[in-house]
Amino acid sequence: MxxxxxxxxxxxxxxxxxxxxxxxxxxxxxxxxxxxxxxxxxxxxxxxxxxxxxxxxxxxxxxxxxxxxxxxxxxxxxxxxxxxxxxxxxxxxxxxxxxxxxxxxxxxxxxxxxxxxxxxxxxxxxxxxxxxxxxxxxxxxxxxxxAVAVHGLYLTSLQPGGSVAVLGCGNIGLLSIAWAKIFGAAAVYAIDIDSKKLELARQMGADYLINPKETPAHEQLLKLTDNQGVDVAIESAGSPVTSAQVFALPRKGGEVVFMGIPYGDVAVERFYFEKIVRNELKVFGSWNxxxxxxxxxxxxxxxxxxxxxxxxxxxxxxxxxxxxxxxxxxxxxxxxxxxxxxxxxxxxxx
CATH class of the missing domain: 3.90.180.10 (Medium-chain alcohol dehydrogenases, catalytic domain)
Structure with a gap:
């Protein structure tokens, strides 16, 4: 062999x-x-x-x-x-x-x-x-x-009719999009700087595609959600930068799930960190x-x-x-x- x-x-x-x-x-x-x-x-x-x-x-x-x-x-x-x-x-x-x-x-x-x-x-x-x-x-x-993707979604309180943002459209992000639709999400927002990954996200069920190259992702998302944000935000890019930015995506009282591994220190700017506190976010780590x-x-x-x-x-x-x-x-x-x-x-x- x-x-x-x-x-x-x-x-x-x-x-x-x-x-x-x-x-x-x-x-x-x-x-x-x-x-x-x-x-x-x-x-x-x-x-x-x-x-x-x-x-x-x-x-x-x-x-x-x-x-x-x-x-x-x-x-x-x-x-x-x-x-x-x-x-x-x-x-x-x-x-x-x-x-x-x-x-x-x-x-x-x-x-x-x-x-x-x-x-x-x-x-x-x-x-x-x-x-x-x-x-x-x-x-x-x-x-x-x-199984990795759905393990993370099982941690959340996502209900049919809810909304999900997936930050990072690699394989786990794409599968998270598919599972969010299976869970009954009415709106799934795919976020990535790679247009080809965003096209795959569309094929996997994403309703909205966001490329943050020119305008920050959270600004685009807020325009699409009447300034509310989403019920669940998933970090699946595994980047130190996106590991901070994800906190600006959920609504007040919303949830964040970390599926990506940044392999580096994560510096969280005050703007993003205050979202956790002021919006009373629930933050989950998902492993295996x-x-x-x-x-x-x-x-x-x-x-x-x-x-x-x-x-x-x-x-x-x-x-x-x-x-x-x-x-x-x-x-x-x-x-x-x-x-x-x-x-x-x-x-x-x-």
């Missing part, structure tokens, strides 16, 4: 690797069909480097069951599956409270144990979800980022994509909405490449060789 292994900043290698074997009774070995490149993968590739030198990378993927341990009963070889990459310890206080997203020992495959940018990978059976026939492999590769019973309603809801067609992720997918092309793809994405939406890598032909 082969895998993409990360050795250092911008040092990603396509290499031969020993195939995983069944060890625990609940092990499931998956033949990876499609693996998606996550924004966090790009940040680690460009800025942070690996947790463990030479680790097989990747955590968004779908595939076919290759083999199962003796205690696994809900899966069999040949089953198409989606995969939850999160490993919670099940023992800490947060896990005992039924909040695995806050696990003291939370880990994700591709960090300290082999991930999904490989011909084969291995997960515990509870992390592997059978796919309905109506969900394609390409769609299934986006089940994990969809799991809840109890594990892996949580984020996953079952995603599979259900994908299977009915209400959640259509296909407009997001702009590239499908072989796994061998992975190192070049990462380089091209960070140098913006062309426009990239969701990029999928294919370790196996199907």
């Amino acid at each position: 082969h895998a993409l292994n990360l050795y250092g900043i911008e040092d990603l290698r396509y290499e031969p690797l020993t195939m995983p074997v069944l060890e625990a009774s609940d092990d499931v070995i998956i033949r990876v069909q499609i693996a998606g490149i996550c924004g966090s993968d790009l940040s680690r590739y460009r800025k942070l480097g690996p947790y463990v030198k030479g680790m097989t990378w990747g955590h968004e993927f779908a595939g076919i069951v290759e083999a199962v341990g003796k205690s696994v009963t809900h899966l069999a070889p040949g089953d198409p599956v989606a995969a939850c990459p999160t490993i919670a310890c099940g023992q800490c206080l947060s896990c005992q409270k039924g909040i695995p997203s806050q696990c003291d020992n939370l880990s994700v495959i591709g960090a300290r144990q082999p991930g999904g940018f490989a011909t084969f990978t291995k997960l515990p059976a509870q992390n592997v979800l059978p796919l309905p026939d109506s969900i394609s492999m390409e769609q299934a590769a986006l089940v994990e980022p969809s 994509a799991v809840s109890a019973p594990f892996p949580g309603r984020e996953w079952s809801a995603t599979l259900q909405k994908m299977s009915t067609g209400e959640l259509d992720v296909r407009p997001m997918i702009t590239h499908k490449l072989s796994l061998q092309e992975g190192p070049q793809a990462f380089s091209d994405i960070i140098t913006q060789k062309e426009f990239y939406g969701k990029v999928l890598l294919c370790p196996n032909k199907f």
Whole structure:
């Protein structure tokens, strides 16, 4: 088998690797069909480097069951599956409270144990979800980022008829737009400086597109909302600048959800900080994509909405490449060789 292994900043290698074997009774070995490149993968590739030198990378993927341990009963070889990459310890206080997203020992495959940018990978059976026939492999590769997006929206009090602003139209932002519409939002405002991302946002369900290059986003939003703002503002750009600007988007008593990771200090100008206090905003941090019973309603809801067609992720997918092309793809994405939406890598032909 082969895998993409990360050795250092911008040092990603396509290499031969020993195939995983069944060890625990609940092990499931998956033949990876499609693996998606996550924004966090790009940040680690460009800025942070690996947790463990030479680790097989990747955590968004779908595939076919290759083999199962003796205690696994809900899966069999040949089953198409989606995969939850999160490993919670099940023992800490947060896990005992039924909040695995806050696990003291939370880990994700591709960090300290082999991930999904490989011909084969291995997960515990509870992390592997059978796919309905109506969900394609390409769609299934986006089940994990969809679960991330809806995990954040579940923190809010968004109701049908409400309004949402999404600041940053990368993959999580686009999926947040789709989920806001599924939740019943009457108006969704997509904000980004990239016109091509805004076009994808429109295809994913955004009602209004805001480009803040010339006029601040909050000024445009206030004009569109009769000077009120929105019920929920989502920060999904992961920028120190937008992490401050997002506070000017909600209405009084509104909510802010942080899904992006800025990887840098966030300096909040007084104008934006006072919005938190004077408007009595509720601020949520959203981490990971799991809840109890594990892996949580984020996953079952995603599979259900994908299977009915209400959640259509296909407009997001702009590239499908072989796994061998992975190192070049990462380089091209960070140098913006062309426009990239969701990029999928294919370790196996199907």
